Amino acid sequence: xxxxxxxxxxxxxxxxxxxxxxxxxxxxxxxxxxxxxxxxxxxxxxxxxxxxxxxxxxxxxxxxxxxxxxxxxxxxxxxxxxxxxxxxxxxxxxxxxxxxxxxxxxxxxxxxxxxxxxxxxxxxxxxxxxxxx
Numbered sequence: 814x815x816x817x818x819x820x821x822x823x824x825x826x827x828x829x830x831x832x833x834x835x836x837x838x839x840x841x842x843x844x845x846x847x848x849x850x851x852x853x854x855x856x857x858x859x860x861x862x863x864x865x866x867x868x869x870x871x872x873x874x875x876x877x878x879x880x881x882x883x884x885x886x887x888x889x890x891x892x893x894x895x896x897x898x899x900x901x902x903x904x905x906x907x908x909x910x911x912x913x914x915x916x917x918x919x920x921x922x923x924x925x926x927x928x929x930x931x932x933x934x935x936x937x938x939x940x941x942x943x944x945x946x
Contacts, residue, residue, distance in 0.1 A: 815848050818890045819855075825909060825917035826851050858911055860885040862896065864930050865904040874906060876936040896921050901929035 815823055827847060834841040842850045859881045863874040877900060880888045888895060889907075896905050902923050909916040 815851070816890060819851070821919055822855075822889050822909070823847070823851055825919065826854060829911075829916045854911060854916075855886045855889070856882060858882075858885050858909060858916070860888055861908040861910065861936075862888075862900075863906045863908065864900065865906070875930070877930055877933060878936055892919075893921055893923065897923040897926070899929065900933070901927045903928050903930055 827841075830847065830850060831841040841847075859879055861879050862877045864877055865872050866875045892907055900923075902925055905921040905923070906918055907921065908918045
């Protein structure tokens with residue numbers, strides 16, 4: 814049985830799996846097989862937390878943190894609470910990746926309190942353009 818706090822991740826992952834399987838002409842995993850696939854994915858995924866930031870008369874997304882493996886799993890289980898506690902209010906985007914492949918995104922908009930993220934540096938990229946954790 815899927816952890817209730819991960820239902821939103823399951824929906825994003827289900828859509829990703831269905832598209833990937835359709836491209837390969839394979840049936841998409843369903844039920845328990847999908848849940849097993851999700852937990853296998855969570856062990857190797859990366860999660861990027863970005864925040865919408867006004868910039869030069871437009872907006873940009875500032876990368877705050879990247880989580881991988883078990884760290885990503887714990888973040889996803891408590892994303893909304895952790896975002897509010899560590900980064901404050903704002904318009905946040907949680908992007909899920911499998912290697913370099915984009916899996917999906919979910920937006921969070923914690924209300925009230927200071928925008929703690931404004932004073933934080935952007936998470937760096939390595940020479941291959943990958944975000945560090």
